[in-house]
Structures are given as C-alpha cells and as structure tokens.
Amino acid sequence: MKRNSVVGLGLCLAMLGLAADGGEHELFEPTWESLAKANTSPEWFEDAKLGIYCHWGVYSVPQNFTEWYPRFMFQDGHEVQDFHKQNYGDPAEFPYHKFVPMFTAEKFDAAEWAEVYKSSGARFGGLVAEHHDGFSMWDSRWTPWNAKAMGPKRDVLGELAAELRKRDMKVIATFHHARQFQRNQGAESVQDPADSFDSHYIYDKRYATASAEPVLQKLYGNMPEDEWNQMWLGKLEEVIENYQPDVIYFDSWLNLVPEEFRQRFCAAYYNHAARNNKEVVIVYKQDDLPADVALLDIEKGGRIEIDLKKWMTDDTVSFGSWSYTTDLKIKPAAMVVHSLVDIVSKNGNMLLNISPHPDGSIPQEQKDILRQLGDWLKVYGEAIFDTRPWTVHGFGPTKPDFGPHGGMSTINYYTPEDYRFTMSKDGKAVYVIVLGRPEPGGKLFLWSCAPHRYPLPGAVERVVELSSGRDVEWESLDTGSYLHYPDMDYNETANVFKIILK
Secondary structure (H helix, E strand, C coil), X not given: CCCCHHHHHHHHHHHCCCCCCCCCCCCCCCCHHHHCXXXXXXXXXXXXXXXXXXXCCHHHCCCCCCCCHHHHCCCCCCHHHHHHHXXXXXXXXXXHHHHHHHCCCCCCCHHHHHHHXXXXXXXXXXXXXXXXXXXXXXXXXXXXXXXXXXXXXXXXXHHHHHHHHHCCCEEEEEECHHHCCCCCCCCCEECCHHHHCCCCCCEECCCHHHCCCHHHHHHHCCCCHHHHHHHHHHHHHHHHHHHCCCEEEECCCHHHCCHHHHHHHHHHHHHHHHHCCCCCEEEEECCCCCCCCCEEECCCEECCCCCCCCEEEEEECECCCCCCCCCCCECCHHHHHHHHHHHHHCCEEEEEEECCCCCCXXXXXXXXXXXXXXXXXXXXXXXXXXEECCCCCEECCCCCCECECECEECCCCCCCCCEEEEEECCCCEEEEEECCCCCCCCEEEEHHHCCCCCCCCCCEEEEEECCCCXXXXXXXXXXXXXXXXXXXXXXXXCEEEEEEEC
C-alpha cells in the first residue's frame, strides 16, 4: 500500500507553481509506471467503510425490469420490448430519448437525500453520474443529454455533492459510460445479444440507436471512435474540475476504452488531487486497470478471506434491480448489516445503492433500511469505522455461495454462531461481532484465539459488551477461549464484544 509522501511532494510542487494544468512538471505522467506511485487507498478511505449512492436517471421512468431497460427495449423478442410496445408504442416511434422529458424529478431534494444518506452512518455518498445510457446527471458541455439542459433541468450531481459536503461527507461519482459507444456500426442489424454486448444499445437501422443525427449520436453513441473517446475523457475531466469528487468508480467494460485514454484519466485525476490538497480514490472492476494504480471492486460480492490490499463491493438494498421498479423487493436490515460486517472484517468497504422513484423521492422502505443501519452503527460503529482487519476474519457454520460477479455472494443468512473480527487501528482492541442475538448466559468458543493458532496481539486486560460497557467473562484455554455471554438484552441483528488489550 502506497504512503502519502508522493502526494505530499505533489502539493509542494503545486505551491511552487510547478504543477500548473498541462505543465511539464506534473507529478503523475500518463503511464502505468508513473501512476503506480499514487497512494491508491488514503487513510480516510481505509477508515470510512461505508458509502451510499443511487441508480437514478431516465431509465427510472418506466419503473420496469432494471436500469438496462434502454438496451432491451430495442431487442426483438425481449420482454422489455413487449412491455414497451404495450405501454409506449413501437421503439421506432417511441425511442428511449422520448423518456427524457418525462424525467422531471419534481420531488428531488438534494438536502433531504443527503440527510437520508447521513442517517445510514455512511462517510461518503453520491450517485451514478452517468450510466450506460449516456445521460449525464450534471451540467455538461460535452453533451446536450444532461440533467441541467433536459429533463429535471437541474445540476443533480452538483446539488447533491454540495449538500453531502455540508454534512462532512466525501463525494463519490460513478461512471458506467464505457459501454455507450456504438461498436456495431455498419451492420444492418445486430440483434444477437452475444454479438452486441460490448455496446449498450442494440444496433438496428430501424431505431434511433443507429442514427447519424449529431444530437442523437451523443446519446446513442453512433459516432466516430476518436470523437467518442475524447467525449468519454472530457466528461470525466469536466466532473473532476467542476465537482472534485473524492472517489470515482468505474463499472465494467472500461477495458474497451483505449489504454491511452484510461492513462490520461488517471493522471488527470491524481494530478488534480495533488494540486488541490486532496486524496482521491479510483475504483475499477475485473482487470480494467492495473492493481497498483487503483482499487478493485467486486459487484454484489465479497472476499472469501482477508485481502491485505483495500477493496470495495458495490451492492444494493434490494434483491433485484439497481434502479427503482414497481416490484422491487428490499433486503432486511440485518442482511445489510451482516454484509457490511463481513466486508469490513476482510479489509473491504461497502458502497450501498438505493433506488429512488422517478420523481426523485426516496421510497420510505429504503429510508427505513438506511436508518436501521445507522441506528446499529451509532451503538456498535466503534467496531466498524477506523478499524483494520485482524489476523483472521472470523468463523461460523454459514457457507456463502459464490457471487454473480466473482467472490462470495452478499446475500447470506447468518446465525448467532457466525462471528467476525475487526481490530482498532492502534492495535489496542480486538472486536468480536456476533451475527445475531446470543443466548443470555451462553458462551461462544473462539478456537481461533488459541496460543498456537492466532494469538491476540497482547494480553487481555478486560472484555466488555460494547453497547452497555458491561464486563464479560473471558476464559483462556490452551485450545482456545470462551466468551461468556452476560445475562442481558441483546440486539436482534448483531452484537459486539470488545477485547481490550494491555
């Protein structure tokens, strides 16, 4: 893990006037070797653990299927196209861009959103700045298809970022627009999903997705590759300069963007941060960026074991779509808490998605989940925030399935026999987090704490139940240690026992 000295040097250069925009003395050059000098995981991100963002855009208007509606409405035989024809008409007559005037966002309140985000206990927040559909949620000069010029006619990213910062939260902007470029140009029709998947929109000359009209090209991506590459990078540089996000996360298919442009983005972001006394984070998926240049994200998945390098998962509060649909099923709060605990125990951070209504209001059920998460963290957050992984992450009978995008699934049903460890970053306390309600008067055998297995980093001074400060009996044996549960009321979701070391 890189230290902060490199960024500090950049600040000194900036103060001397040697790191002006476009200057030859920029700290980072657009090469992987130079970019590998960056501190990919600053301490604030190591400590933060939890972020909240949302999928909300033009694709929310139909409230059907998922945020991939813009693709599948153009795919013959797909259920989304059937729905679209029944409710809006043939996609040749009612293409995706006709939803834009319907995306009015009349109930969007950035201050209320920021309060809801803050209620979860999260330390950073934001939204999908641009999804695969090519509609920008900020005031952009690169495309007319943006929320300030059309639809809501508001700078959504700018308003939300300002309100989050008022609440001492960092800002994340996520980008999914690597798939927006129409890579199937020249064909009469590319309806086979396997042949067209590298582009979000189905290429078909019956539809606007193949339009050569300059304004529509900016949305559907049917444009010269060089021009599109410049637009891809220009949007990012615009957001960096105008909104200064603390984290930029990329969805899949970033590998389809030419290496030169990926390198130029990374250099621009890291250099801008150095000039402005900021420590920023780049997050990617799969193998889209080098591991020593940015941090890996595992969508809806986690690590099986501890990873010594910081990582992140993006997950959502629902069992289904990332964007709002009328049939969205929301996870129980306990599942979200347990997932966060498991991720943190393995050196990860969670980026949790919510799904606002098309009008910009956040469904009450989702607000309740975030509030319940925040209520738990108010009591037990000491075992989550500002911690580091211990030697082992934990144990228990629950065996998670594999996730849909690698790693282990985040949909698990843990028991009070499952437990996780974290450690204070000063090494003076180890936390045992029991994923359920313990039996009062019972005990938990921690075989991992045997001297010949994973000894604690110091002698035990005392053990307390975190919510009450009540002393807990700790029994050390050669084969492990017993944690004796006091006879008291316990939290139904998860409970924390703090091992204080001498």
